[in-house]
Amino acid sequence: MRLLRPLGDEVSVWMDAPVPQVWDLVSDVTRIGEFSPETFEARWTRGATGPAVGARFKGHVxxxxxxxxxxxxxxxxxxxxxxVFEFSVGSDSMSVNNWGYRLEPRDGGTLVTEYFRLEPSLPVRAYWLLLGPLRGRTNRAGMRTTLERMKAVVER
Structure with a gap:
């Protein structure tokens, strides 16, 4: 019997659009406000102007x-x-959460998976033990909403 729930989850949605078109959308953090029910704007910071490992941005949540x-x-x-496009959330010294998108060409379109994974620190594990079921439902619903809104844009 497993006592601890996994520290993350994922949701997948198939989109009738080519991978490059979907990539342009998921990797442009400045558009997240159009799709996310929680993050209503984001902007590249510290000299970053686009997606690259190490690039920084701020999200307004x-x-x-x-x-x-x-x-x-x-x-x-x-x-x-x-x-794949993934980012960590937290301070310069400590990451708390990781969010990302995986893209797979499938059936003439793209299967898009949005996921989150919490860092396995003791405080985060305690938080997840107490509030994981509620926050997990909220995150799954938010990921589904985000992906469905993206789908509507790329399928226009």
Whole structure:
């Protein structure tokens, strides 16, 4: 019997659009406000102008879509054009969460998987043990909303 829930989850949506078109959307953090129910804007920082490993951006978040509202620092941790775009969320000294997108060509379109993975530190594990089921549902719903909104844009 497994006592701890996995520290993450994922949602996949098939989009009737070519991989390069979907890549341009998921890797452009300045457009996240069009799609995410929580992050309503983002901008590249510290000299970054686009997706690359090590590039930094700030996301403006309204937690659970209602608040509190805050800025969070993000660092691109994986950037394989037309395959994977991932970033960590946290400070310069500590990452708390990782978010990403995997793209797979499938059936003439693209299967897009959005995922999150929490860092396995003791405080994060305690948080997930107490609030994981609720936050996990919120994150799954948010990922589905984000992907469905992206799908509507790329399938126009």
């Amino acid at each position: 309204k937690r659970n879509g209602v608040g509190p509202t805050y800025w969070t620092l993000c660092t691109v941790t994986a950037c394989e054009p037309e395959r």
